[in-house]
Amino acid sequence: MDDRDRALDAAHRRATEFLHSLDERPVWPPVSIEGMLAQLDVPLDDAGMDAEAVVEDLARIADPGLAGIAGGRFYGLVIGGSLPAALAADWLVSSWDQNSGSSALTPATVALERVAGRWMLDMFGLPASASVGFVTGGQVANFTCLATARNAVLARSGWAMAERGIRSAPSVRFVVGEHRHGSIDRAARMLGIGRDEFVIVPADGEGRMSPDGLREALAQGEGPLIVCLQAGEVHTGAFDAFVSLVPIARDRGAWIHIDGAFGLWAAASPSLRHLTEGISGADSWATDAHKTLNVPYDCGMAIVRDPADSIAMFRTGGDYLVYTRLDPWDVTPELSRRARGVPAWAALRSLGRSGVAALVDRLRVNARAMADGLADIAGVEVVNDVVYTQVLFRLSDDEATRSLGSAILSDGTAVVTGAEWHGRAALRCSMSSWATTPEDIERTLAAIRRLVVDS
Incomplete structure (x- = not known):
């Protein structure tokens, strides 16, 4: 001891x-x-x-x-920091060492996760009866939701995948946007769906799926159908037009999944909620608390409208396991896991509803301030319409843009990460951290201004 x-x-x-x-x-x-x-x-x-x-x-x-990453000038890869209450709660989680797959075995941590999930559903405007499965991050949240989706749409077409497997099952039409996140492709690959099987719907200049394109794509086939939409394009921060897209997909009997790794949190802000209008009509939603909510790794959420669909996909066997009405291991791929939802509970408890809204609003204000400052630097072009937390910028040519990106990392004042947008090199600044202050933005802009002049 x-x-x-x-x-x-x-x-x-x-x-x-x-x-x-x-x-x-x-x-x-x-x-x-x-x-x-x-x-x-x-x-x-x-x-x-x-x-x-x-x-x-x-x-x-x-x-x-x-x-x-935990500081105020890390703007790369959509990675938030850790709020004080969430960080301290994470230390307790490690000390408690609770295997939080079973509510019978670990009632305290499972209850904390259930309450955190209920609070999130309320803030997002999603059905209170939905299941919230705490997983490692956005990638596994997308996988969990899409695995549930495939099982459900096959069941609706009369195919019991758990008994009959997937080899001879009806082909599932997998519809995605042109600018979907790579985690959607990876989740599909883990499910045995190759890119050649995707139905890809065109997007506009900000990465938003075309409603007319979706309507046309869905009219060209029949059978089990999954449509993936997006809340927060990873480069531009743009949101699909859910009010238009969801009814189009619903009319064709699709399972509608929304990848909202960082964008779903816009629903918690009265001033940004319009970006997510219509999301409640989907069947599943993926998000990630280590991003916008600023809890430590790892804490993604796989949200499914009907818990019965999750149970049908993930409930395991084993006469030694103790089941209750709805256990965490019923709705995710894991049996043994840490109580990763407890830091989310602590973050929400420390902020309150108004504090979460203020955090999301501040991230957007910081993004707007960064974009305005970058636009004032000679030779820098801000590429996107800054509607949320993402700022995409570049210099006049690709080589200069990539050189600036390398110089920023070498300088050490801040971190932005490289990207490619519409075939051209760009630099992506993601406002994700609660710790970012106006002073951090000024220090970053001063460093970029100096590096542009020196280049």
């Missing part, structure tokens, strides 16, 4: 030191994977090491290879 206390004290001390260093340390890690392996890839000793010494060694060696 003394070893445990000393190790935990060391972890707390080192964690606090790291968090206090974020304002001044390079946001992009100065050491590559090769550099880290040079320090860490050593033979495992026969003898062990004192737990406190292990923690101290770990913190010291890893430090130069850590990105400043």
